[in-house]
Amino acid sequence: MKIPTWCPGCGDYMILAAIRKSLQELKIPSKDVLIVSGIGCGSKMPHYVKAYGFEGIHGRALPVATGAKLANNKLHIIVVAGDGDAYGIGGNHFLHSCRRNINLTYITQDNSVYGLTRGQTSPTSPQGMKTNSTPFGALEQPVNPLTLAITQGATFVSQGASYNLKLADTIKQAIKHKGFSLVNVLQLCPSFNKHNDIQWFNKNTKQIKTQKNKYKAIEIAESSKLPLGVLYQIKRKTYDEQEPQISKTPLVKQSLKVNINKMLNDFI
Ligand SMILES: Cc1ncc(C[n+]2csc(CCOP(=O)(O)OP(=O)(O)O)c2C)c(N)n1
Ligand code: SF4
């Protein structure tokens, strides 16, 4: 494992600590865990967790993780992605993963900027936010990750904060959940998002209770104070449970009985 190189005060240190704590407390052996990421500051996470890891390309962590899950559905898969990665370039994969109910944990590091590329506006930057790419203020309405996840069929939707010690507990619940679980983490980025500091978050967040009713959950997700905790959780069959070839035995444990000689001969 390597030593993290994030800026001093970066929320990614606490997200890393929360992931490690969750895995330790759930007593999940390292050999049964795969961490998949895209590209971004926080996407360096697989280098720092004792588990299998795959650092992919920007926005494509979820398709890689989906493939890995279908190959070995006994693995605990944690996907980490920045807000740009998750809700911008990877936004299409996000909504399809929600509706498929792929059984994995999606931890998004939401600092409302593109950190790695030095602070441009991201899909979750609030309207009017001044960044290196929008010096007169962002024009677009931001994505609300929680509303998006609920409406697209995610079965576990939560939000944590990188400075809040309850984050590990939320991640633990997400890992235990059977189905697609989102933990959107409000992440401190002291280098490029000086507006959203701990004082701002303390004033603008509130702890909430879990809802089963999607309309009530959306109402809370859309309220002016950002919710913290598990907002929405329901039961629904996961994708791999419904896939007959792997519902009993993972693909990697099955013997390959197909004779491809005929196919090769036809081809040649
Ligand atoms: C296909 C592609 N487009 C753009 C980039 C450049 N790029 C690298 S990271 C990044 C944004 C990172 O922002 P975010 O996902 O929010 O992660 P953070 O750095 O804030 O943790 C961009 C645009 C890239 N690597 N690949
Ligand atoms: S730029 Fe922001 S997100 Fe990236 S390492 Fe520095 S503080 Fe963390």
Ligand SMILES: [Mg+2]
């Ligand atoms: Mg970001």
